[in-house]
Amino acid sequence: MRLLIVDDEPIILGGLVKVIKDAAPLGTEVREAGNAFEALEVMKGYMPDVTVTDLHMPEKNGFELMEEAKGSGLCDRFIILTGYDDFEYVRRALRWGVVDYLLKPLDKNEIAGLLTHIDQELPTEADSECERHTKRILAYIENHYMNDLSLDHLAELMKLHPNYISSLFKKVTGDTFVNYLNAFRIKEAQKLLGTHRHLSVSEIGRRVGFENKHYFTKVFKKYTGITPGAYRTSE
Template sequence: MKILIVDDEPLILKGLVKIVEEVAPVGSDICSAFNALEALETMKRFMPDVTITDINMPEKNGFELIQEARLEGLCDRFIILTGYDEFEYVRQALRSGVVDYLLKPLDKQEIAVLLNRVKEELPAASDSEYSRHAERILAYLQINYMNDLSLDHLAERMSLHPNYISSLFKKETGDTFVNYLNSLRIREAQKLLKTQPHLTVCAISRQVGFDTKHYFAKVFKKYAGTTPGAYREIQEEDKRNESDNGI
Protein backbone atom coordinates (compact mmCIF):
# COMPACT_ATOMS: atom_id res chain seq x y z
CA MET A 1 0.00 0.00 0.00
CA LYS A 2 1.26 3.47 -0.91
CA ILE A 3 0.86 6.16 1.77
CA LEU A 4 1.57 9.89 1.33
CA ILE A 5 1.93 12.12 4.42
CA VAL A 6 1.60 15.90 4.09
CA ASP A 7 2.47 18.51 6.74
CA ASP A 8 4.17 21.90 6.44
CA GLU A 9 6.04 21.61 9.76
CA PRO A 10 9.26 19.57 9.23
CA LEU A 11 9.53 18.19 12.78
CA ILE A 12 5.87 17.17 12.87
CA LEU A 13 6.17 15.61 9.41
CA LYS A 14 9.20 13.62 10.51
CA GLY A 15 7.31 12.39 13.57
CA LEU A 16 4.26 11.43 11.51
CA VAL A 17 6.37 9.46 9.07
CA LYS A 18 8.03 7.60 11.96
CA ILE A 19 4.68 6.68 13.55
CA VAL A 20 3.14 5.56 10.25
CA GLU A 21 6.23 3.46 9.47
CA GLU A 22 5.72 1.66 12.78
CA VAL A 23 2.01 0.89 12.38
CA ALA A 24 1.40 0.69 8.61
CA PRO A 25 0.57 -2.70 7.06
CA VAL A 26 3.62 -4.79 6.17
CA GLY A 27 5.09 -3.86 2.79
CA SER A 28 3.68 -0.32 2.76
CA ASP A 29 5.54 2.33 0.75
CA ILE A 30 5.59 5.70 2.54
CA CYS A 31 6.33 9.10 0.99
CA SER A 32 6.06 12.65 2.36
CA ALA A 33 5.52 16.25 1.20
CA PHE A 34 5.91 19.63 2.94
CA ASN A 35 2.85 21.34 1.41
CA ALA A 36 -0.12 20.83 -0.91
CA LEU A 37 1.73 21.90 -4.07
CA GLU A 38 4.57 19.47 -3.40
CA ALA A 39 2.01 16.80 -2.51
CA LEU A 40 0.22 17.19 -5.86
CA GLU A 41 3.50 16.80 -7.75
CA THR A 42 4.45 13.80 -5.62
CA MET A 43 1.07 12.19 -6.28
CA LYS A 44 1.62 12.29 -10.05
CA ARG A 45 4.60 9.93 -9.80
CA PHE A 46 3.84 8.11 -6.53
CA MET A 47 0.09 7.47 -7.00
CA PRO A 48 -0.77 6.99 -3.28
CA ASP A 49 -3.56 4.69 -2.16
CA VAL A 50 -4.21 7.01 0.79
CA THR A 51 -3.02 10.50 1.75
CA ILE A 52 -2.69 11.65 5.36
CA THR A 53 -2.78 15.43 5.34
CA ASP A 54 -2.70 18.39 7.68
CA ILE A 55 -5.46 20.99 7.24
CA ASN A 56 -3.71 24.29 7.94
CA MET A 57 -1.00 24.78 5.32
CA PRO A 58 0.21 27.82 3.32
CA GLU A 59 -0.92 28.49 -0.28
CA LYS A 60 -3.36 25.55 -0.34
CA ASN A 61 -4.99 24.01 2.72
CA GLY A 62 -5.82 20.35 3.20
CA PHE A 63 -9.36 20.65 1.84
CA GLU A 64 -8.11 22.37 -1.32
CA LEU A 65 -5.50 19.61 -1.73
CA ILE A 66 -8.23 16.97 -1.50
CA GLN A 67 -10.43 18.77 -4.02
CA GLU A 68 -7.66 19.20 -6.59
CA ALA A 69 -6.25 15.69 -6.14
CA ARG A 70 -9.67 14.18 -6.71
CA LEU A 71 -10.35 16.42 -9.69
CA GLU A 72 -7.14 15.24 -11.35
CA GLY A 73 -7.70 11.62 -10.31
CA LEU A 74 -4.48 11.49 -8.26
CA CYS A 75 -5.87 10.08 -5.00
CA ASP A 76 -9.33 9.41 -3.62
CA ARG A 77 -8.69 8.36 -0.01
CA PHE A 78 -7.71 10.91 2.62
CA ILE A 79 -7.15 10.96 6.36
CA ILE A 80 -7.23 14.49 7.77
CA LEU A 81 -5.00 15.61 10.65
CA THR A 82 -5.42 18.82 12.60
CA GLY A 83 -4.70 20.31 15.99
CA TYR A 84 -8.04 22.10 16.00
CA ASP A 85 -10.78 20.21 17.82
CA GLU A 86 -13.63 22.19 16.29
CA PHE A 87 -16.91 20.96 14.88
CA GLU A 88 -16.57 23.05 11.71
CA TYR A 89 -13.43 21.13 10.73
CA VAL A 90 -15.19 17.83 11.41
CA ARG A 91 -18.13 18.92 9.26
CA GLN A 92 -15.89 20.02 6.39
CA ALA A 93 -13.95 16.75 6.62
CA LEU A 94 -17.13 14.70 6.41
CA ARG A 95 -18.34 16.76 3.44
CA SER A 96 -15.03 16.10 1.71
CA GLY A 97 -15.66 12.37 2.00
CA VAL A 98 -12.46 11.64 3.88
CA VAL A 99 -11.67 8.23 5.37
CA ASP A 100 -11.50 9.79 8.83
CA TYR A 101 -10.56 12.85 10.87
CA LEU A 102 -7.82 12.66 13.52
CA LEU A 103 -6.48 15.12 16.05
CA LYS A 104 -2.81 15.72 16.77
CA PRO A 105 -0.91 14.23 18.49
CA LEU A 106 -1.53 11.12 16.43
CA ASP A 107 -2.75 8.02 18.24
CA LYS A 108 -0.80 4.97 16.98
CA GLN A 109 -3.62 2.52 17.50
CA GLU A 110 -6.15 4.77 15.77
CA ILE A 111 -4.02 5.27 12.65
CA ALA A 112 -3.11 1.57 12.56
CA VAL A 113 -6.81 0.63 12.47
CA LEU A 114 -7.52 3.17 9.74
CA LEU A 115 -4.63 2.10 7.52
CA ASN A 116 -5.61 -1.55 7.82
CA ARG A 117 -9.16 -0.62 6.89
CA VAL A 118 -7.89 1.17 3.79
CA LYS A 119 -5.77 -1.84 2.83
CA GLU A 120 -8.81 -4.11 3.02
CA GLU A 121 -10.52 -1.94 0.37
CA LEU A 122 -7.65 -2.35 -2.07
CA PRO A 123 -7.59 -5.11 -4.68
CA ALA A 124 -5.46 -7.95 -3.32
CA ALA A 125 -2.73 -9.34 -5.55
CA SER A 126 -4.17 -12.79 -4.95
CA ASP A 127 -7.74 -11.77 -5.76
CA SER A 128 -8.92 -14.37 -8.28
CA GLU A 129 -11.54 -11.94 -9.63
CA TYR A 130 -9.10 -9.08 -10.11
CA SER A 131 -8.20 -9.83 -13.74
CA ARG A 132 -11.81 -10.40 -14.68
CA HIS A 133 -12.86 -7.08 -13.19
CA ALA A 134 -10.04 -5.28 -14.98
CA GLU A 135 -10.95 -6.83 -18.34
CA ARG A 136 -14.62 -5.93 -17.92
CA ILE A 137 -13.90 -2.33 -17.00
CA LEU A 138 -11.35 -1.70 -19.76
CA ALA A 139 -13.62 -3.32 -22.35
CA TYR A 140 -16.53 -1.18 -21.18
CA LEU A 141 -14.45 2.00 -21.52
CA GLN A 142 -13.29 1.01 -24.99
CA ILE A 143 -16.90 0.86 -26.13
CA ASN A 144 -18.34 3.73 -24.05
CA TYR A 145 -15.48 6.25 -23.85
CA MET A 146 -17.60 8.86 -25.66
CA ASN A 147 -20.26 8.84 -22.94
CA ASP A 148 -20.36 10.78 -19.68
CA LEU A 149 -18.29 8.49 -17.44
CA SER A 150 -17.12 8.66 -13.84
CA LEU A 151 -15.85 6.31 -11.14
CA ASP A 152 -19.29 6.36 -9.53
CA HIS A 153 -20.92 5.44 -12.86
CA LEU A 154 -18.49 2.55 -13.34
CA ALA A 155 -18.98 1.41 -9.75
CA GLU A 156 -22.74 1.26 -10.21
CA ARG A 157 -22.44 -0.42 -13.60
CA MET A 158 -19.92 -3.03 -12.42
CA SER A 159 -21.35 -3.47 -8.90
CA LEU A 160 -17.95 -2.60 -7.40
CA HIS A 161 -16.77 0.03 -4.91
CA PRO A 162 -15.36 3.24 -6.52
CA ASN A 163 -12.21 2.92 -4.38
CA TYR A 164 -11.69 -0.63 -5.63
CA ILE A 165 -11.98 0.52 -9.25
CA SER A 166 -9.58 3.40 -8.65
CA SER A 167 -6.96 1.08 -7.15
CA LEU A 168 -7.52 -1.52 -9.84
CA PHE A 169 -6.83 1.11 -12.49
CA LYS A 170 -3.54 2.08 -10.91
CA LYS A 171 -2.40 -1.54 -10.68
CA GLU A 172 -3.58 -2.56 -14.14
CA THR A 173 -2.62 0.49 -16.22
CA GLY A 174 -0.16 2.40 -14.02
CA ASP A 175 -2.42 5.41 -14.48
CA THR A 176 -5.46 7.08 -12.96
CA PHE A 177 -8.98 6.57 -14.27
CA VAL A 178 -9.16 10.20 -15.47
CA ASN A 179 -5.82 10.06 -17.30
CA TYR A 180 -6.62 6.70 -18.88
CA LEU A 181 -10.02 7.89 -20.12
CA ASN A 182 -8.66 11.17 -21.46
CA SER A 183 -5.79 9.40 -23.19
CA LEU A 184 -8.24 6.97 -24.82
CA ARG A 185 -10.47 9.82 -25.98
CA ILE A 186 -7.55 11.78 -27.43
CA ARG A 187 -6.27 8.73 -29.35
CA GLU A 188 -9.72 8.30 -30.89
CA ALA A 189 -9.85 12.02 -31.69
CA GLN A 190 -6.49 11.78 -33.46
CA LYS A 191 -7.86 8.98 -35.66
CA LEU A 192 -10.88 11.10 -36.61
CA LEU A 193 -8.78 14.22 -37.28
CA LYS A 194 -6.60 12.15 -39.58
CA THR A 195 -9.28 10.19 -41.44
CA GLN A 196 -12.41 12.41 -41.36
CA PRO A 197 -11.51 15.81 -42.87
CA HIS A 198 -15.20 16.69 -43.30
CA LEU A 199 -15.77 16.65 -39.52
CA THR A 200 -15.20 19.91 -37.66
CA VAL A 201 -13.06 19.98 -34.52
CA CYS A 202 -16.20 20.81 -32.54
CA ALA A 203 -18.01 17.75 -33.94
CA ILE A 204 -15.05 15.52 -33.16
CA SER A 205 -14.83 16.84 -29.60
CA ARG A 206 -18.46 15.84 -29.00
CA GLN A 207 -17.97 12.49 -30.72
CA VAL A 208 -15.17 11.47 -28.33
CA GLY A 209 -16.92 12.62 -25.15
CA PHE A 210 -16.01 16.26 -24.49
CA ASP A 211 -18.74 18.77 -23.65
CA THR A 212 -17.02 21.82 -25.11
CA LYS A 213 -14.54 22.53 -27.88
CA HIS A 214 -12.45 24.66 -25.52
CA TYR A 215 -11.99 21.87 -22.94
CA PHE A 216 -11.30 19.37 -25.72
CA ALA A 217 -8.56 21.61 -27.12
CA LYS A 218 -7.01 22.01 -23.65
CA VAL A 219 -6.93 18.26 -22.97
CA PHE A 220 -5.80 17.46 -26.52
CA LYS A 221 -2.80 19.78 -26.20
CA LYS A 222 -1.88 18.24 -22.84
CA TYR A 223 -1.81 14.69 -24.27
CA ALA A 224 -0.80 15.30 -27.89
CA GLY A 225 1.47 18.33 -27.45
CA THR A 226 -0.41 20.46 -29.99
CA THR A 227 -3.90 21.76 -30.72
CA PRO A 228 -6.45 19.68 -32.67
CA GLY A 229 -6.31 22.13 -35.59
CA ALA A 230 -2.52 22.07 -35.75
CA TYR A 231 -2.53 18.26 -35.50
CA ARG A 232 -4.90 18.03 -38.47
CA GLU A 233 -2.75 20.42 -40.52
CA ILE A 234 0.35 18.31 -39.83
CA GLN A 235 -1.49 15.16 -40.96
CA GLU A 236 -2.71 16.86 -44.15
CA GLU A 237 0.78 18.17 -44.88
CA ASP A 238 2.21 14.66 -44.46
CA LYS A 239 -0.39 13.31 -46.90
CA ARG A 240 0.48 15.97 -49.48
CA ASN A 241 4.18 15.17 -49.16
CA GLU A 242 3.50 11.48 -49.62
CA SER A 243 1.41 12.24 -52.69
CA ASP A 244 4.08 14.53 -54.17
CA ASN A 245 6.67 11.84 -53.60
CA GLY A 246 4.50 9.23 -55.27
CA ILE A 247 4.09 7.18 -52.12
Protein backbone atom coordinates in the same frame (compact mmCIF):
# COMPACT_ATOMS: atom_id res chain seq x y z
CA MET B 1 -0.22 0.00 0.06
CA ARG B 2 1.25 3.35 -1.01
CA LEU B 3 0.91 6.09 1.58
CA LEU B 4 1.81 9.80 1.38
CA ILE B 5 2.13 12.03 4.46
CA VAL B 6 1.88 15.82 4.09
CA ASP B 7 2.69 18.45 6.72
CA ASP B 8 4.42 21.82 6.46
CA GLU B 9 6.19 21.59 9.83
CA PRO B 10 9.37 19.46 9.45
CA ILE B 11 9.54 18.29 13.08
CA ILE B 12 5.87 17.27 13.08
CA LEU B 13 6.24 15.63 9.66
CA GLY B 14 9.17 13.57 10.92
CA GLY B 15 7.15 12.47 13.94
CA LEU B 16 4.15 11.56 11.78
CA VAL B 17 6.32 9.50 9.44
CA LYS B 18 7.79 7.56 12.36
CA VAL B 19 4.45 6.86 14.04
CA ILE B 20 2.70 5.91 10.81
CA LYS B 21 5.54 3.68 9.59
CA ASP B 22 5.40 1.81 12.91
CA ALA B 23 1.61 1.54 12.77
CA ALA B 24 1.10 0.74 9.07
CA PRO B 25 0.52 -2.82 7.80
CA LEU B 26 3.55 -4.82 6.69
CA GLY B 27 4.63 -3.90 3.16
CA THR B 28 3.30 -0.34 3.28
CA GLU B 29 5.44 2.14 1.33
CA VAL B 30 5.55 5.59 2.93
CA ARG B 31 6.63 8.87 1.33
CA GLU B 32 6.43 12.42 2.62
CA ALA B 33 5.92 15.98 1.39
CA GLY B 34 6.48 19.31 3.14
CA ASN B 35 3.58 21.17 1.51
CA ALA B 36 0.67 20.76 -0.90
CA PHE B 37 2.68 21.74 -3.99
CA GLU B 38 5.36 19.16 -3.23
CA ALA B 39 2.64 16.59 -2.48
CA LEU B 40 1.05 17.06 -5.91
CA GLU B 41 4.41 16.57 -7.62
CA VAL B 42 5.08 13.40 -5.61
CA MET B 43 1.60 12.09 -6.42
CA LYS B 44 2.16 12.32 -10.18
CA GLY B 45 4.77 9.58 -10.12
CA TYR B 46 3.79 7.80 -6.91
CA MET B 47 -0.03 7.61 -7.19
CA PRO B 48 -0.67 6.95 -3.46
CA ASP B 49 -3.52 4.73 -2.30
CA VAL B 50 -4.13 7.09 0.60
CA THR B 51 -2.81 10.53 1.59
CA VAL B 52 -2.52 11.64 5.21
CA THR B 53 -2.53 15.43 5.19
CA ASP B 54 -2.58 18.36 7.57
CA LEU B 55 -5.40 20.83 6.90
CA HIS B 56 -3.67 24.04 7.92
CA MET B 57 -0.82 24.72 5.49
CA PRO B 58 0.23 28.06 3.96
CA GLU B 59 -0.47 28.99 0.30
CA LYS B 60 -2.44 25.79 -0.41
CA ASN B 61 -4.33 24.08 2.42
CA GLY B 62 -5.45 20.48 2.84
CA PHE B 63 -8.86 21.07 1.25
CA GLU B 64 -7.27 22.65 -1.82
CA LEU B 65 -4.81 19.77 -2.03
CA MET B 66 -7.68 17.26 -1.98
CA GLU B 67 -9.61 19.19 -4.63
CA GLU B 68 -6.67 19.31 -7.03
CA ALA B 69 -5.56 15.72 -6.37
CA LYS B 70 -9.04 14.33 -6.90
CA GLY B 71 -9.64 16.49 -9.95
CA SER B 72 -6.44 15.23 -11.56
CA GLY B 73 -7.05 11.59 -10.59
CA LEU B 74 -3.91 11.48 -8.45
CA CYS B 75 -5.49 10.24 -5.20
CA ASP B 76 -9.02 9.84 -3.89
CA ARG B 77 -8.49 8.53 -0.33
CA PHE B 78 -7.54 11.03 2.36
CA ILE B 79 -7.02 11.01 6.11
CA ILE B 80 -7.20 14.53 7.52
CA LEU B 81 -4.96 15.64 10.39
CA THR B 82 -5.51 18.82 12.35
CA GLY B 83 -4.95 20.27 15.77
CA TYR B 84 -8.28 22.07 15.59
CA ASP B 85 -11.14 20.18 17.24
CA ASP B 86 -13.73 22.14 15.32
CA PHE B 87 -16.99 20.64 14.06
CA GLU B 88 -17.00 22.86 10.96
CA TYR B 89 -13.72 21.32 9.83
CA VAL B 90 -15.10 17.84 10.49
CA ARG B 91 -18.24 18.56 8.50
CA ARG B 92 -16.34 20.08 5.59
CA ALA B 93 -13.88 17.18 5.57
CA LEU B 94 -16.73 14.66 5.49
CA ARG B 95 -18.28 16.47 2.52
CA TRP B 96 -15.02 15.83 0.67
CA GLY B 97 -15.46 12.11 1.32
CA VAL B 98 -12.34 11.70 3.44
CA VAL B 99 -11.61 8.30 4.94
CA ASP B 100 -11.29 9.72 8.46
CA TYR B 101 -10.52 12.82 10.49
CA LEU B 102 -7.86 12.58 13.21
CA LEU B 103 -6.66 15.08 15.79
CA LYS B 104 -3.01 15.63 16.60
CA PRO B 105 -1.18 14.11 18.37
CA LEU B 106 -1.86 10.81 16.64
CA ASP B 107 -2.92 7.77 18.61
CA LYS B 108 -0.77 4.92 17.27
CA ASN B 109 -3.44 2.26 17.86
CA GLU B 110 -6.10 4.38 16.18
CA ILE B 111 -4.05 5.00 13.05
CA ALA B 112 -2.96 1.34 12.96
CA GLY B 113 -6.56 0.15 12.96
CA LEU B 114 -7.57 2.67 10.30
CA LEU B 115 -4.69 1.81 7.96
CA THR B 116 -5.29 -1.93 8.36
CA HIS B 117 -8.94 -1.41 7.42
CA ILE B 118 -7.98 0.63 4.33
CA ASP B 119 -5.37 -1.94 3.27
CA GLN B 120 -7.94 -4.74 3.44
CA GLU B 121 -10.34 -2.78 1.23
CA LEU B 122 -7.80 -1.97 -1.49
CA PRO B 123 -7.98 -3.92 -4.77
CA THR B 124 -5.28 -6.44 -5.62
CA GLU B 125 -2.04 -4.94 -6.96
CA ALA B 126 -2.90 -5.58 -10.62
CA ASP B 127 -6.41 -4.17 -10.23
CA SER B 128 -5.04 -1.28 -8.21
CA GLU B 129 -2.62 -0.32 -11.00
CA CYS B 130 -5.43 -0.40 -13.57
CA GLU B 131 -7.65 1.64 -11.26
CA ARG B 132 -4.96 4.29 -10.79
CA HIS B 133 -4.26 4.60 -14.51
CA THR B 134 -7.95 4.67 -15.39
CA LYS B 135 -8.85 7.38 -12.90
CA ARG B 136 -5.92 9.53 -13.92
CA ILE B 137 -6.69 9.19 -17.65
CA LEU B 138 -10.42 9.86 -17.28
CA ALA B 139 -9.76 12.83 -15.00
CA TYR B 140 -7.31 14.25 -17.53
CA ILE B 141 -9.86 13.95 -20.33
CA GLU B 142 -12.53 15.60 -18.18
CA ASN B 143 -10.22 18.57 -17.54
CA HIS B 144 -8.63 18.84 -21.01
CA TYR B 145 -11.30 17.58 -23.46
CA MET B 146 -11.28 20.98 -25.18
CA ASN B 147 -7.64 20.54 -26.22
CA ASP B 148 -6.15 18.47 -29.01
CA LEU B 149 -6.09 14.98 -27.47
CA SER B 150 -4.87 11.71 -28.92
CA LEU B 151 -3.82 8.29 -27.69
CA ASP B 152 -0.19 9.13 -28.40
CA HIS B 153 -0.46 12.37 -26.40
CA LEU B 154 -2.00 10.55 -23.44
CA ALA B 155 0.54 7.74 -23.67
CA GLU B 156 3.45 10.21 -23.58
CA LEU B 157 1.89 12.15 -20.71
CA MET B 158 1.03 9.09 -18.62
CA LYS B 159 4.19 7.20 -19.62
CA LEU B 160 2.09 4.25 -20.81
CA HIS B 161 1.91 2.41 -24.13
CA PRO B 162 -0.91 3.58 -26.48
CA ASN B 163 -2.10 -0.01 -26.87
CA TYR B 164 -2.38 -0.35 -23.08
CA ILE B 165 -4.49 2.80 -22.84
CA SER B 166 -6.66 1.61 -25.73
CA SER B 167 -7.33 -1.79 -24.12
CA LEU B 168 -7.87 -0.15 -20.71
CA PHE B 169 -10.51 2.13 -22.22
CA LYS B 170 -12.33 -0.79 -23.79
CA LYS B 171 -12.23 -2.75 -20.53
CA VAL B 172 -13.41 0.09 -18.28
CA THR B 173 -15.82 2.07 -20.50
CA GLY B 174 -16.81 -0.56 -23.03
CA ASP B 175 -15.89 1.93 -25.75
CA THR B 176 -12.90 3.11 -27.77
CA PHE B 177 -10.87 6.16 -26.76
CA VAL B 178 -12.12 8.22 -29.73
CA ASN B 179 -15.79 7.35 -29.12
CA TYR B 180 -15.49 8.10 -25.41
CA LEU B 181 -13.79 11.44 -26.05
CA ASN B 182 -16.28 12.48 -28.74
CA ALA B 183 -19.26 11.46 -26.60
CA PHE B 184 -17.88 13.49 -23.69
CA ARG B 185 -17.32 16.52 -25.93
CA ILE B 186 -20.83 16.32 -27.35
CA LYS B 187 -22.36 16.19 -23.86
CA GLU B 188 -20.42 19.35 -22.97
CA ALA B 189 -21.56 20.94 -26.23
CA GLN B 190 -25.19 20.16 -25.38
CA LYS B 191 -24.77 21.99 -22.07
CA LEU B 192 -23.28 25.04 -23.79
CA LEU B 193 -25.97 25.11 -26.47
CA GLY B 194 -28.60 25.33 -23.76
CA THR B 195 -26.88 27.81 -21.46
CA HIS B 196 -24.82 30.01 -23.81
CA ARG B 197 -27.27 30.96 -26.51
CA HIS B 198 -25.25 34.04 -27.45
CA LEU B 199 -22.40 31.82 -28.70
CA SER B 200 -22.36 30.61 -32.29
CA VAL B 201 -22.36 26.91 -33.11
CA SER B 202 -18.80 27.29 -34.43
CA GLU B 203 -17.62 28.85 -31.16
CA ILE B 204 -19.25 26.13 -29.09
CA GLY B 205 -17.59 23.53 -31.29
CA ARG B 206 -14.20 25.15 -30.66
CA ARG B 207 -14.85 25.29 -26.92
CA VAL B 208 -15.34 21.52 -26.76
CA GLY B 209 -12.41 20.60 -28.98
CA PHE B 210 -13.68 20.77 -32.59
CA GLU B 211 -11.86 23.38 -34.69
CA ASN B 212 -13.89 22.58 -37.81
CA LYS B 213 -17.58 23.54 -37.71
CA HIS B 214 -18.63 20.97 -40.32
CA TYR B 215 -16.86 18.13 -38.49
CA PHE B 216 -18.43 19.27 -35.21
CA THR B 217 -21.89 19.21 -36.80
CA LYS B 218 -21.24 15.76 -38.28
CA VAL B 219 -20.09 14.30 -34.95
CA PHE B 220 -22.89 16.02 -33.03
CA LYS B 221 -25.50 14.54 -35.38
CA LYS B 222 -23.90 11.10 -35.09
CA TYR B 223 -24.26 11.09 -31.29
CA THR B 224 -27.59 12.93 -30.94
CA GLY B 225 -29.43 12.35 -34.20
CA ILE B 226 -29.83 16.08 -34.91
CA THR B 227 -27.63 19.07 -35.75
CA PRO B 228 -26.42 21.51 -33.07
CA GLY B 229 -28.73 24.21 -34.42
CA ALA B 230 -31.75 21.91 -34.30
CA TYR B 231 -30.81 20.83 -30.79
CA ARG B 232 -30.62 24.44 -29.64
CA THR B 233 -34.03 25.19 -31.16
CA SER B 234 -35.58 22.20 -29.42
CA GLU B 235 -34.29 23.27 -25.99
